[in-house]
């Protein structure tokens with residue numbers, strides 16, 4: 305979107321129309337350098353307060369806003385300026401064209417994780433099978449895959465019980481709770497015995513090196529759960545346990561797909577090869593960065 309003209313001092317003040325408030329807020333976010341998407345953030349927050357979609361905000365841009373919603377909006381924009389992710393402030397995030405409830409119990413689903421979903425779907429036939437999503441978070445990956453493969457049954461695991469409660473709420477809201485079972489525990493360990501062998505294991509595990517903590521955006525560092533992000537000094541602490549464990553649980557010819565950090569491609573392939581996987585490869589995201597490690601048992 306082209307940059308809008310700065311509001312002049314005599315424009316600052318009532319009447320506060322939707323348009324003026326959005327311009328002011330986007331400029332405020334830009335000045336404070338809190339986000340790469342100042343106008344989008346302003347739209348999402350005001351849309352949430354006024355219960356309007358973005359197109360409605362534009363269609364009704366000349367309407368003035370009452371004091372009460374304006375005060376509610378002001379409180380939200382302050383929290384945004386303090387680094388809280390928009391998805392937590394408005395309580396939802398869209399992923400694979402579905403809306404997921406989001407809060408501090410789980411990582412906000414990222415657009416790049418859709419590459420993991422795409423890569424997984426390419427390897428899944430339409431015929432029935434069993435898939436486990438390790439570290440399911442909001443349940444976004446499991447639900448996205450369930451939406452595309454109605455014949456498959458899916459299990460999601462997570463180490464955090466509170467995270468699973470959020471995932472369960474999402475699955476119920478999206479009506480996947482009859483096809484996706486959630487289990488609490490470490491990696492694949494909670495998957496029931498009678499649910500093995502597994503055809504596909506997919507995971508977006510924590511993979512950020514501890515040493516990169518200060519380089520991670522403040523909103524991520526201060527607001528999203530540590531357990532969902534960081535994994536030892538090289539970021540591989542969870543992945544190096546998951547790869548050999550998945551090999552044990554997978555059916556012959558089964559697939560393992562793991563989202564990785566963009567500098568972890570080589571190390572991930574080594575782990576896959578060591579565990580005995582074949583057809584190992586790395587899939588890049590839309591910025592041509594290493595994103596998903598793939599292997600077949």
Ligand SMILES: C[S@@+](CC[C@H](N)C(=O)[O-])C[C@H]1O[C@@H](n2cnc3c(N)ncnc32)[C@H](O)[C@@H]1O
Nearest residue numbers: 411413439440441462463490491508509510532
């Ligand atoms: C990067 S988040 C991914 C969440 C979600 N799958 C997504 O893509 O948006 C990683 C998730 O793995 C969970 N987790 C971390 N260590 C785990 C472990 N050892 N076993 C199972 N889940 C784990 C975290 O609680 C978190 O929900």
